[in-house]
Amino acid sequence: MAAPRTPDPNRRNPESTKAILEAALALARDQGWAKVSIEGIAARAGVGKRTIYRWWPSKGAVVLDAYAARLQDRPYMNAAAAEEGDLRGDLVRILGETWDMVSDSLPLLASLIGEAQHDPDLAERLWERLIGPSSEPVQDRIRRAQAAGEITADADPFRAAELLYGQVYLRLLVTPKPLDAAFLEDCIDLALHGLLKRP
Amino acid sequence: MAAPRTPDPNRRNPESTKAILEAALALARDQGWAKVSIEGIAARAGVGKRTIYRWWPSKGAVVLDAYAARLQDRPYMNAAAAEEGDLRGDLVRILGETWDMVSDSLPLLASLIGEAQHDPDLAERLWERLIGPSSEPVQDRIRRAQAAGEITADADPFRAAELLYGQVYLRLLVTPKPLDAAFLEDCIDLALHGLLKRP
Amino acid sequence: MAAPRTPDPNRRNPESTKAILEAALALARDQGWAKVSIEGIAARAGVGKRTIYRWWPSKGAVVLDAYAARLQDRPYMNAAAAEEGDLRGDLVRILGETWDMVSDSLPLLASLIGEAQHDPDLAERLWERLIGPSSEPVQDRIRRAQAAGEITADADPFRAAELLYGQVYLRLLVTPKPLDAAFLEDCIDLALHGLLKRP
Amino acid sequence: MAAPRTPDPNRRNPESTKAILEAALALARDQGWAKVSIEGIAARAGVGKRTIYRWWPSKGAVVLDAYAARLQDRPYMNAAAAEEGDLRGDLVRILGETWDMVSDSLPLLASLIGEAQHDPDLAERLWERLIGPSSEPVQDRIRRAQAAGEITADADPFRAAELLYGQVYLRLLVTPKPLDAAFLEDCIDLALHGLLKRP
DNA sequence: CCCTAACCGAGACGGTACGTCCGGTCTTAGC
DNA sequence: GCTAAGACCGGACGTACCGTCTCGGTTAGGG
Numbered sequence: 001m002a003a004p005r006t007p008d009p010n011r012r013n014p015e016s017t018k019a020i021l022e023a024a025l026a027l028a029r030d031q032g033w034a035k036v037s038i039e040g041i042a043a044r045a046g047v048g049k050r051t052i053y054r055w056w057p058s059k060g061a062v063v064l065d066a067y068a069a070r071l072q073d074r075p076y077m078n079a080a081a082a083e084e085g086d087l088r089g090d091l092v093r094i095l096g097e098t099w100d101m102v103s104d105s106l107p108l109l110a111s112l113i114g115e116a117q118h119d120p121d122l123a124e125r126l127w128e129r130l131i132g133p134s135s136e137p138v139q140d141r142i143r144r145a146q147a148a149g150e151i152t153a154d155a156d157p158f159r160a161a162e163l164l165y166g167q168v169y170l171r172l173l174v175t176p177k178p179l180d181a182a183f184l185e186d187c188i189d190l191a192l193h194g195l196l197k198r199p
Numbered sequence: 200m201a202a203p204r205t206p207d208p209n210r211r212n213p214e215s216t217k218a219i220l221e222a223a224l225a226l227a228r229d230q231g232w233a234k235v236s237i238e239g240i241a242a243r244a245g246v247g248k249r250t251i252y253r254w255w256p257s258k259g260a261v262v263l264d265a266y267a268a269r270l271q272d273r274p275y276m277n278a279a280a281a282e283e284g285d286l287r288g289d290l291v292r293i294l295g296e297t298w299d300m301v302s303d304s305l306p307l308l309a310s311l312i313g314e315a316q317h318d319p320d321l322a323e324r325l326w327e328r329l330i331g332p333s334s335e336p337v338q339d340r341i342r343r344a345q346a347a348g349e350i351t352a353d354a355d356p357f358r359a360a361e362l363l364y365g366q367v368y369l370r371l372l373v374t375p376k377p378l379d380a381a382f383l384e385d386c387i388d389l390a391l392h393g394l395l396k397r398p
Numbered sequence: 399m400a401a402p403r404t405p406d407p408n409r410r411n412p413e414s415t416k417a418i419l420e421a422a423l424a425l426a427r428d429q430g431w432a433k434v435s436i437e438g439i440a441a442r443a444g445v446g447k448r449t450i451y452r453w454w455p456s457k458g459a460v461v462l463d464a465y466a467a468r469l470q471d472r473p474y475m476n477a478a479a480a481e482e483g484d485l486r487g488d489l490v491r492i493l494g495e496t497w498d499m500v501s502d503s504l505p506l507l508a509s510l511i512g513e514a515q516h517d518p519d520l521a522e523r524l525w526e527r528l529i530g531p532s533s534e535p536v537q538d539r540i541r542r543a544q545a546a547g548e549i550t551a552d553a554d555p556f557r558a559a560e561l562l563y564g565q566v567y568l569r570l571l572v573t574p575k576p577l578d579a580a581f582l583e584d585c586i587d588l589a590l591h592g593l594l595k596r597p
Numbered sequence: 598m599a600a601p602r603t604p605d606p607n608r609r610n611p612e613s614t615k616a617i618l619e620a621a622l623a624l625a626r627d628q629g630w631a632k633v634s635i636e637g638i639a640a641r642a643g644v645g646k647r648t649i650y651r652w653w654p655s656k657g658a659v660v661l662d663a664y665a666a667r668l669q670d671r672p673y674m675n676a677a678a679a680e681e682g683d684l685r686g687d688l689v690r691i692l693g694e695t696w697d698m699v700s701d702s703l704p705l706l707a708s709l710i711g712e713a714q715h716d717p718d719l720a721e722r723l724w725e726r727l728i729g730p731s732s733e734p735v736q737d738r739i740r741r742a743q744a745a746g747e748i749t750a751d752a753d754p755f756r757a758a759e760l761l762y763g764q765v766y767l768r769l770l771v772t773p774k775p776l777d778a779a780f781l782e783d784c785i786d787l788a789l790h791g792l793l794k795r796p
Numbered sequence: 797c798c799c800t801a802a803c804c805g806a807g808a809c810g811g812t813a814c815g816t817c818c819g820g821t822c823t824t825a826g827c
Numbered sequence: 828g829c830t831a832a833g834a835c836c837g838g839a840c841g842t843a844c845c846g847t848c849t850c851g852g853t854t855a856g857g858g
Contacts, residue, residue: 007802007803008802008803010855011802011803011854011855012803013803013804016803016804016805032317033316033317034317037843037844037845038844038845038846039843039844039845040844042805042806046805047804047805047806048804048805048806048807049805049806049807049845049846049847050803050804050805050806050807050846050847050848051803051804051805053846053847054803054804107316110316111316111317113313113316113372113373114312114313114314114315114316114317115313115316116313116373117232117306117309117310117312117313117314117372118231118232118233118310118313123375124375126373127373127374127375131373142394145394149396150395150396151394151395151396152392152394152396155389155394159366159385159389160389160394162366162369162370162374163362163365163366163389163390163394165365165369166362166364166365166366166367166368166369167358167361167362167365168365169365169368169369169372169373170361170364170365170368170369171361173312173316173368173372174312174315174325174326174330174368175326175361176322176323176326186358190354190358190359190362190393191362191393191394192393192394192395193351193393193395194389194390194391194392194393194394194395195341195344195350195351195354195359195362195390195391195393196349196350196391196392196393197348197349197350197351198397198398199397199398206833206834207832207833207834209824210823210824210832210833210834210835211834212823212834212835215834215835215836236812236813236814237813237814237815238812238813238814239813241836241837245836246835246836246837247834247835247836247837247838248814248815248816248836248837249815249816249817249834249835249836249837250834250835250836252815252816253834253835405807405808406806406807406808408850409806409807409808409809409849409850410808411808411809414808414809414810430715431714431715432715435838435839435840436839436840436841437838437839437840438839440810440811444810445809445810445811446808446809446810446811446812447810447811447840447841447842448808448809448810448811448841448842448843449808449809449810451841451842452808452809505714508714509714509715511711511714511770511771512710512711512712512713512714512715513711513714514711514771515630515704515707515708515710515711515712515770516629516630516631516708516711521773522773524771525771525772525773529771540792543792547794548793548794549792549793549794550790550792550794553787553792557764557783557787558787558792560764560767560768560772561760561763561764561787561788561791561792563763563767564760564762564763564764564765564766564767565756565759565760565763566763567763567766567767567770567771568759568762568763568766568767569759571710571714571766571770572710572723572724572728572766573724573759574720574721574724584756588752588756588757588760588791589760589791589792590791590792590793591749591791591793592787592788592789592790592791592792592793593739593742593748593749593752593757593760593788593789593791594747594748594789594790594791595746595747595748595749596795596796597795597796609829610829610830613829613830613831634817634818634819635818635819635820636817636818636819637818639831639832643831644830644831644832645830645831645832645833646819646820646821646831646832646833647821647822647829647830647831647832647833648829648830648831650819650820650821651829651830656819
């Protein structure tokens with residue numbers, strides 16, 4: 001009975017969408033996050049501001065979409081199809097694949113997370129679409145290692161992923177030290193062995 | 200010899216400084232980060248905008264100063280003077296003390312880190328003044344544990360702190376799950392033992 | 399063919415325009431020129447500053463428009479339709495009509511001319527819209543007087559108007575003496591007869 | 598008994614005064630009136646703002662003083678010493694001498710008069726120090742012409758000067774037409790003869 | 797095959813805040 | 828006690844974007 005408030009997705013202009021996402025990504029990467037604005041995206045995409053506001057709630061959401069779309073355009077990593085090897089080697093491979101996808105756009109990812117601190121809606125989208133899923137392969141591998149008895153059975157795979165990824169995001173967002181492939185490998189070793197000396 | 204461009208700190212008005220920091224903190228805590236503006240701080244502090252721009256480069260820097268000043272005003276518990284107990288217990292105490300200081304202003308801390316993602320100068324100040332120093336007690340305790348043979352000698356204390364704190368900051372900034380004292384304790388246990396099953 | 403830089407006048411909001419002009423006039427008359435500011439006009443008119451800057455280059459231009467609009471709203475007495483009388487009488491009538499329109503806002507007119515001294519664009523607008531046209535009736539009457547042989551044929555009507563009006567503007571802008579209707583009449587007599595004793 | 602509010606002129610530093618006046622004049626002539634500010638004058642003169650505010654009430658007053666000082670430095674016109682010639686010739690000479698002094702700084706003079714429209718104190722100073730006195734020689738010559746019977750005895754010399762100078766100031770301040778020596782001569786002729794045809 | 801509703805570009809609008817300039821007052825140190 | 832220097836409060840500047848809105852024009856589908 002009530003008139004629908006949401007716009008009809010079928011009538012969405014794919015060219016405009018594409019132009020907007022490309023413009024957002026280009027601005028974010030070329031001039032940095034601070035220079036991104038809805039107004040700027042609209043101008044660069046040759047699009048009315050209205051068209052952006054119709055489909056996205058904020059500039060963060062646009063950039064997130066643009067960034068996610070770019071990641072999906074990549075020659076998709078086939079973690080699933082990979083042969084199962086030893087635990088450490090598999091973790092190195094999994095993190096390495098993710099690393100290859102994002103290593104050239106770390107500042108953009110950091111800016112998105114930064115923006116999400118004052119934008120709960122963006123925070124949710126970011127977690128649901130990008131960050132949450134990205135730890136699934138690690139959690140899966142942890143679970144298989146638990147089944148194989150390599151890892152304590154009562155460890156929570158989600159917490160295990162946090163132990164591993166926490167180091168990475170801390171570097172990305174806070175610590176003024178390099179974040180590179182070698183560091184990732186060290187993170188894996190440290191997470192696997194922990195701090196206590198083993199007998 | 201060259202004429203200094205920076206203003207003379209001796210002529211700084213301490214009352215203005217105090218009013219500005221208080222206004223910044225009040226705004227940040229009451230209305231949230233997004234509502235903080237140089238203009239708003241100046242108005243609430245009864246101060247010219249120029250006076251703020253003279254001494255701080257950005258609103259982030261003001262809020263950081265305000266936040267740091269508040270932390271230092273606390274009746275400081277000095278971890279160093281504490282009786283040395285067992286490793287896990289000391290870590291629980293150290294993290295607990297830090298936690299007590301920041302637990303009522305986590306969103307503000309998160310916003311500061313978020314802002315720092317697009318503001319390298321703020322990022323540096325934040326690390327130097329707030330975040331870097333906060334992990335020193337943990338690193339110290341790790342070093343003593345290494346001397347005592349509890350922890351592998353070749354582990355880097357800084358990396359050890361990253362293993363521990365990474366989990367905390369990941370929760371704070373990214374993961375949509377609760378961050379509380381119980382979680383901190385779990386972080387310590389996980390970091391100490393690592394993922395691999397011990398024989 | 400080239401993209402126009404100027405905004406499209408068709409999209410101009412007539413209500414905003416009206417509110418701006420009224421606010422400008424009210425501020426200029428109530429508080430005096432010095433208290434007029436774009437910011438103040440915008441606030442009083444309930445309008446964004448941008449809307450003013452979009453259509454006017456300076457506060458002087460706004461006030462000029464407001465002042466000119468107010469003059470045109472007056473129940474216009476058309477000198478042209480007036481019965482032709484003797485030269486002096488007609489001049490008295492013409493100056494009197496102009497006088498009636500501006501006598502209650504002389505400081506505003508003076509301020510506009512004052513402002514125009516440092517603003518060539520305003521000076522041009524002021525001359526084109528207000529001051530230049532105001533001497534036309536005098537020039538017309540001079541021309542008819544030349545045709546009737548009352549005035550030397552080789553006198554330039556524009557210069558004649560300058561002789562007459564110069565005295566008036568000198569009083570308005572420079573001389574600290576009263577400018578009133580009686581003075582206007584004396585200006586006419588002096589301009590008509592000149593200084594040299596007639597035989 | 599009461600402490601004097603006005604500063605003691607004897608303690609005035611002549612070097613500062615000179616530097617201020619020179620700086621004011623240089624700024625006014627080089628960058629135009631709009632770029633003149635107390636702050637700018639102080640910086641250029643190497644003087645504290647306080648020193649300017651102590652001796653002048655406004656930037657207009659400073660520039661007026663600077664301008665007046667410059668005029669007095671000129672090789673002073675000796676109108677008084679001039680041989681008395683015929684009326685028209687003397688007027689041409691008197692106006693010509695004034696013209697020679699100001700012709701290279703007309704915009705500055707116009708700006709001063711413009712500023713005086715919103716600054717009654719400046720208006721008074723301007724009239725007393727510069728503009729009023731400048732018409733004295735003309736009034737004197739008019740009086741002598743009246744005594745000689747060349748000019749109607751009942752004409753007010755002050756009004757006569759207004760008739761003559763009004764044309765000049767109108768050009769300077771309002772009319773977008775050239776103001777040059779030839780024009781001055783025409784002003785004299787028109788003022789002497791008036792508009793009415795002589796029998 | 798036309799009508800009408802939604803999309804689209806463009807951009808004007810009321811606002812908020814920006815970072816800068818300057819006005820006029822006050823403080824500090826030096827002579 | 829004047830001076831150079833400049834910090835201070837305050838107000839306005841002109842600009843950048845925000846998110847909403849209105850305007851024609853185009854496009855798509857249901858009558």
